[in-house]
Amino acid sequence: MWLRVDPRLSVPVYQQVVDGIKAAIASGLLRPGDRLPPVRELALELTINHNTVAKAYQELERERVIEVIRGRGTFVAARPSGRPPDYEERVKTLQDEMRRIWIEAYHLGLDADTVQEMFRAAAPGAKDAKEGTGDAVGRRGEIADEDA
Amino acid sequence: MWLRVDPRLSVPVYQQVVDGIKAAIASGLLRPGDRLPPVRELALELTINHNTVAKAYQELERERVIEVIRGRGTFVAARPSGRPPDYEERVKTLQDEMRRIWIEAYHLGLDADTVQEMFRAAAPGAKDAKEGTGDAVGRRGEIADEDA
DNA sequence: CGTTTGTACTATGCGTAGTGGTACACATAG
């Protein structure tokens, strides 16, 4: 299974589901149009409550990451479709988290270049190549899968 | 005041205090040996409970960021003194957060180069110059002028 | 001694996360 959750972690289980699915999409494991497991089925596999899965799906739908069709199922949405809701806010949050990382790195005594390198290495592409011209984050390789 | 907290935010107040003080140190606003306000005094200024401030101070002491002397006060510790406790764990957490940022950036439709640039801009040094050889994060020379 | 400081403790309120169970609304297939 491409998803695992751990109730002992401090991050909420439903958030782990959200993050996991987003990661699977960003890495190309899930592609636009792919169908996600039904809430009850996924709940069974993860040994959590179906309400928890539902909460995750609702958050993902709110972020336009998936599309939900009542009675049919949930599907991976067709790409970062335009500007998701709260775009500005989320970018700001991203910047805040970046600053927080730098501060944390400082208190760990990490070298600035090391931090930069760590960040590059954390990218979904996960390669040392530079090549970085203009294509979207993740899935550098077979990026030509716009809609499905 | 170099510290503000907002109880409406989802991040806990005591954590905001921790982060704020760490930021103040990383930016050079607070320097090793500087004395922090007494718990009750800071609690008054921030309009929070003294227990909350105490919790923040305890966390900061656990991370070797400050030093506490009963009856005297709390002081900024003398630099990232060697390896703080949970060093390995915290580095791993840092890497997790970096991956999370990349994933979030992907779903916001951000360009990889843009993300890299955002990250560089979020550094405590906050300049566009490169110069970044080998010195620790933040406080390169004199340049620390970030708010907190 | 008394003051200043951090710490410890108890009690209380509050919000969120998670579970468990049930019921409803919609889509599709027979």
Next chain:
DNA sequence: CTATGTGTACCACTACGCATAGTACAAACG
């Protein structure tokens, strides 16, 4: 039409963390 599969909406309940409030204790210092 019914039956099934799907997401959704409730409800009740538990557990935990955050924060407050008040009080008391412990260590340092003059």
